[in-house]
Amino acid sequence: MEREEKFTELLRINVDQNCLHQCQSCYKYFDCPDPYKYSIYQQGRMDIIKGKMKGIRYKLAVLSGKGGVGKSTVSANLAMALVQRGQKTGIIDSDFHGPSIPKILGLQGKKLMIGKEGILPVPGPLGIKVVSTGFLMDDNESLTWFDEFKRGALEEFLASVQFGPLDYLVLDLPPGTGAETLNMMKYIPDLTGVIVVTIPSELSQGVARRGVTICQKAKVPIIGIIENMSGFVCPDCGKKANIFQTGGGENLAQAMGVPFLGCIPLDERISQTADNGTPFILQYPDSVSAKTFHSIIEKII
Amino acid sequence: MEREEKFTELLRINVDQNCLHQCQSCYKYFDCPDPYKYSIYQQGRMDIIKGKMKGIRYKLAVLSGKGGVGKSTVSANLAMALVQRGQKTGIIDSDFHGPSIPKILGLQGKKLMIGKEGILPVPGPLGIKVVSTGFLMDDNESLTWFDEFKRGALEEFLASVQFGPLDYLVLDLPPGTGAETLNMMKYIPDLTGVIVVTIPSELSQGVARRGVTICQKAKVPIIGIIENMSGFVCPDCGKKANIFQTGGGENLAQAMGVPFLGCIPLDERISQTADNGTPFILQYPDSVSAKTFHSIIEKII
Numbered sequence: 001m002e003r004e005e006k007f008t009e010l011l012r013i014n015v016d017q018n019c020l021h022q023c024q025s026c027y028k029y030f031d032c033p034d035p036y037k038y039s040i041y042q043q044g045r046m047d048i049i050k051g052k053m054k055g056i057r058y059k060l061a062v063l064s065g066k067g068g069v070g071k072s073t074v075s076a077n078l079a080m081a082l083v084q085r086g087q088k089t090g091i092i093d094s095d096f097h098g099p100s101i102p103k104i105l106g107l108q109g110k111k112l113m114i115g116k117e118g119i120l121p122v123p124g125p126l127g128i129k130v131v132s133t134g135f136l137m138d139d140n141e142s143l144t145w146f147d148e149f150k151r152g153a154l155e156e157f158l159a160s161v162q163f164g165p166l167d168y169l170v171l172d173l174p175p176g177t178g179a180e181t182l183n184m185m186k187y188i189p190d191l192t193g194v195i196v197v198t199i200p201s202e203l204s205q206g207v208a209r210r211g212v213t214i215c216q217k218a219k220v221p222i223i224g225i226i227e228n229m230s231g232f233v234c235p236d237c238g239k240k241a242n243i244f245q246t247g248g249g250e251n252l253a254q255a256m257g258v259p260f261l262g263c264i265p266l267d268e269r270i271s272q273t274a275d276n277g278t279p280f281i282l283q284y285p286d287s288v289s290a291k292t293f294h295s296i297i298e299k300i301i
Numbered sequence: 302m303e304r305e306e307k308f309t310e311l312l313r314i315n316v317d318q319n320c321l322h323q324c325q326s327c328y329k330y331f332d333c334p335d336p337y338k339y340s341i342y343q344q345g346r347m348d349i350i351k352g353k354m355k356g357i358r359y360k361l362a363v364l365s366g367k368g369g370v371g372k373s374t375v376s377a378n379l380a381m382a383l384v385q386r387g388q389k390t391g392i393i394d395s396d397f398h399g400p401s402i403p404k405i406l407g408l409q410g411k412k413l414m415i416g417k418e419g420i421l422p423v424p425g426p427l428g429i430k431v432v433s434t435g436f437l438m439d440d441n442e443s444l445t446w447f448d449e450f451k452r453g454a455l456e457e458f459l460a461s462v463q464f465g466p467l468d469y470l471v472l473d474l475p476p477g478t479g480a481e482t483l484n485m486m487k488y489i490p491d492l493t494g495v496i497v498v499t500i501p502s503e504l505s506q507g508v509a510r511r512g513v514t515i516c517q518k519a520k521v522p523i524i525g526i527i528e529n530m531s532g533f534v535c536p537d538c539g540k541k542a543n544i545f546q547t548g549g550g551e552n553l554a555q556a557m558g559v560p561f562l563g564c565i566p567l568d569e570r571i572s573q574t575a576d577n578g579t580p581f582i583l584q585y586p587d588s589v590s591a592k593t594f595h596s597i598i599e600k601i602i
Binding site for chain 2: 065066067068069094095096097098100104120147172175176177178199200202203206207210232234235236237239242243244245266268271272274
């Protein structure tokens with residue numbers, strides 16, 4: 001037993017002794033008491049980003065511990081629900097590996113334009129302002145964007161985008177709770193709060209819990225948890241099947257002491273509309289899922 | 302048009318001019334012609350890993366472009382199908398953010414032991430040898446493992462594990478096609494081939510395609526593509542619903558010129574068994590999914 005612990009301990013000590021002050025990629029960033037953890041360079045860049053985003057009233061980040069839980073679909077539909085309520089809204093898709101917001105909103109192949117004051121977001125359905133790493137890459141691009149490069153590109157990108165005045169900005173975070181997600185949370189100043197998306201199964205709760213804990217460490221308020229892919233109602237016989245179990249989101253919300261925002265059921269039309277590029281909430285406004293998106297947005301507003 | 306391209310181009314040139322020979326985190330690793338891209342240190346570590354793994358006949362890596370497509374479930378069940386066929390099999394779970402193999406195989410809370418010649422894998426169902434980053438972390442651990450640290454830990458980990466002689470080693474790669482996935486592919490010497498897991502929807506094919514392209518760049522043979530979550534048969538009325546669309550895996554296989562291995566349907570018992578820690582293929586040997594896992598393994602062998 002002693003020997004096992006020693007191994008883990010050894011790894012940690014190794015890291016402590018080798019502090020190179022690479023704060024931007026340090027896993028102890030939020031815990032670290034070092035007053036020099038911000039470099040002057042980073043602070044300068046942060047000030048630019050802050051300046052560019054000062055006209056945005058509320059900034060909501062959407063996080064998922066595990067990938068493939070429908071984070072981008074939820075982000076896009078929540079953003080569209082805000083637009084439908086007359087809120088001027090923008091969305092940032094920060095997934096370098098598989099940016100899916102352009103496809104979900106029917107904007108594939110569009111490119112970012114450069115205006116006088118920086119990069120201009122691409123206008124999407126009902127005037128939503130969209131920024132995605134997908135607009136920087138070709139569809140067939142097979143680059144593996146590595147960490148240093150991604151970090152540089154992301155900072156440069158955020159410091160250059162001119163959203164103009166907005167009521168809401170929805171930030172679709174990269175999947176996982178790694179450096180990329182954390183850096184996004186560091187780069188966007190004055191986050192209003194984080195929405196955590198999970199699927200019901202117990203297996204995915206461990207990762208979602210880690211996501212909640214990271215927000216708490218970063219002192220970012222958690223708006224609440226959404227349970228996506230929550231049961232499937234057979235369109236033929238009406239019987240419900242809990243394909244990915246049930247109750248995980250609500251249990252997690254209770255355990256972590258954060259609000260539970262609602263359940264969005266599995267619906268084959270969600271995947272269809274994402275593939276067709278028509279926002280689901282616009283095409284099927286009377287579906288259970290669309291109504292749930294709207295009720296969640298009501299709670300958030 | 303010219304201005305847009307300039308921006309992307311600028312980012313690239315920036316990287317070229319600033320080459321710090323950090324080959325381990327470079328996104329151009331497989332394209333780079335620099336003869337010094339391996340450091341002596343890395344080569345030494347690689348030799349140790351090679352030595353430790355020399356008794357393993359076949360090494361299969363399981364990759365998914367997108368997260369949440371069931372990569373770990375597929376890895377665990379394929380590995381168990383190999384064990385059931387009398388093959389001495391090991392499995393490596395290399396996901397630092399949400400290691401799920403311990404839970405799927407009912408080994409949660411187990412710890413790695415240190416033997417005379419290194420770290421010993423945890424014995425799982427029917428004697429499968431399991432190594433997981435989950436055995437190094439507590440369930441509630443909220444560490445965000447950052448890149449440099451992860452890289453060091455993973456190398457140290459792989460160089461220390463003593464599998465002994467095996468017929469098959471199944472490598473459950475981290476989700477995505479980022480640095481972590483690529484590093485794993487670099488660390489494991491003489492990979493027999495890669496199995497790509499995808500879900501049917503068109504949205505997820507872009508990322509899966511990127512995964513296939515990376516393997517081709519890395520000159521690792523692709524064994525084939527598995528389509529997971531492929532339709533749901535209502536247990537009540539027997540009617541099939543294509544919740545995540547249909548045909549994506551087969552289309553991708555055709556487009557990329559690689560074999561298609563089979564479709565695994567959605568089945569609520571898969572998520573149930575994963576949460577209970579009983580391998581699905583052992584508990585429901587007569588299910589369509591279990592039979593598909595066996596037929597895939599037959600093709601692979």
